[in-house]
Amino acid sequence: MISGVHVVVLGENEHLPEDFRRAFTGLVSVRHMRIKAHEAVDIGNGTVVIIDADRAASFSPDEIEDLVQNQIRPVRPLIFVGQAKSRTPLAAHNLLRFGTFMCRPFSTGSLLDIVQFLSSQPRAVEPAPAGKASRTWIVDEHAPAMSAGENVLADLFSFAKGQSRLNQPDLIKTGDLLIGSLAESGLNSWVHGVRQHHDRTYQHCLLVVGLAVGFALKLQFRQSDLRLVAKGAFLHDIGKVRLPLDILDKPGKLTDAESAMMRMHPVYGEEAMRLEAGVEPEVLRVMRSHHEFLDGSGYPDGLMGEHIDDLVRLTTIADMVAALIEQRPYKAPLSGEEAFEVLADMHGKLDMPILKALAPLGRLI
Numbered sequence: 001m002i003s004g005v006h007v008v009v010l011g012e013n014e015h016l017p018e019d020f021r022r023a024f025t026g027l028v029s030v031r032h033m034r035i036k037a038h039e040a041v042d043i044g045n046g047t048v049v050i051i052d053a054d055r056a057a058s059f060s061p062d063e064i065e066d067l068v069q070n071q072i073r074p075v076r077p078l079i080f081v082g083q084a085k086s087r088t089p090l091a092a093h094n095l096l097r098f099g100t101f102m103c104r105p106f107s108t109g110s111l112l113d114i115v116q117f118l119s120s121q122p123r124a125v126e127p128a129p130a131g132k133a134s135r136t137w138i139v140d141e142h143a144p145a146m147s148a149g150e151n152v153l154a155d156l157f158s159f160a161k162g163q164s165r166l167n168q169p170d171l172i173k174t175g176d177l178l179i180g181s182l183a184e185s186g187l188n189s190w191v192h193g194v195r196q197h198h199d200r201t202y203q204h205c206l207l208v209v210g211l212a213v214g215f216a217l218k219l220q221f222r223q224s225d226l227r228l229v230a231k232g233a234f235l236h237d238i239g240k241v242r243l244p245l246d247i248l249d250k251p252g253k254l255t256d257a258e259s260a261m262m263r264m265h266p267v268y269g270e271e272a273m274r275l276e277a278g279v280e281p282e283v284l285r286v287m288r289s290h291h292e293f294l295d296g297s298g299y300p301d302g303l304m305g306e307h308i309d310d311l312v313r314l315t316t317i318a319d320m321v322a323a324l325i326e327q328r329p330y331k332a333p334l335s336g337e338e339a340f341e342v343l344a345d346m347h348g349k350l351d352m353p354i355l356k357a358l359a360p361l362g363r364l365i
């Protein structure tokens with residue numbers, strides 16, 4: 001139950017749309033405000049702002065940007081709500097970096113979940129830099145988990161760059177939220193939602209976390225192992241922040257020298273974490289060894305099978321499935337089933353019993 005939360009819906013009609021009325025009546029205090037361009041909106045503290053993108057049609061994207069950037073004070077968590085077609089102009093003008101987009105029709109429960117989640121965030125939401133939409137399309141039922149996942153990744157990358165401290169409680173809390181969300185709403189909509197994400201690094205990390213947790217749920221891992229899987233997957237590639245962007249974003253094949261640098265990211269990631277208190281050895285192993293193969297042909301240590309534990313094996317499979325189904329400039333994305341077929345040919349390198357148990361999930365992603 002939500003209490004003490006205020007919501008302001010900005011739209012051009014006086015009446016609150018039916019779906020908002022259903023979601024909010026009796027639960028949160030809600031004000032509907034008509035907005036005019038270049039009009040300052042003072043909404044007060046503790047308020048979540050919703051812009052009804054379907055009802056703000058008379059505003060140009062520039063006016064919406066002005067409203068969001070300059071007129072709404074203080075800056076508050078922001079949700080755009082609208083039909084899929086209302087998202088297109090917002091995305092085209094890079095406005096989704098200011099908030100979260102929820103697609104109509106939505107269930108009242110999931111709107112309340114995300115309002116509750118955003119209102120509980122200790123800090124105001126900082127917009128992503130222009131051209132870097134870090135918070136974009138969120139599929140309804142996973143909205144709180146995905147939004148939390150994005151925040152945690154932003155924190156982890158800033159930690160890996162040496163710009164902030166590691167917040168492990170937040171990481172664990174987000175892992176739990178994600179485990180619950182995947183257990184309840186399934187892998188399919190998670191993968192679908194993540195695929196819409198604009199930022200490739202976020203897309204990859206959120207995909208690997210979702211796949212790894214979804215796989216571990218399928219294999220009926222116990223709760224303590226699910227938590228390690230989520231934590232390890234969130235952290236698995238943070239060492240990449242030490243690599244130059246022109247290697248990370250290179251559209252074509254890497255040269256030998258570039259490959260050698262790329263192969264250092266598991267080492268950099270593990271080094272960054274090793275000195276932190278309370279990081280489990282299983283998590284460190286996932287970070288260092290997720291590119292190892294059972295026949296010793298992987299990197300960075302060329303480990304053989306018996307030295308690669310189950311959590312690492314599972315994360316390796318999640319990482320490879322993610323890479324195969326992702327959209328990259330130089331390759332078409334495979335379907336989930338095709339990705340599992342590719343991996344099934346990698347005898348000797350991957351854990352075949354685990355792969356076989358997971359293969360039915362290929363149809364769902």
Ligand SMILES: [Fe+2]
Nearest residue numbers: 236237290291
């Ligand atoms: Fe990696």
Ligand SMILES: [Fe+2]
Nearest residue numbers: 208236237319
């Ligand atoms: Fe990865």
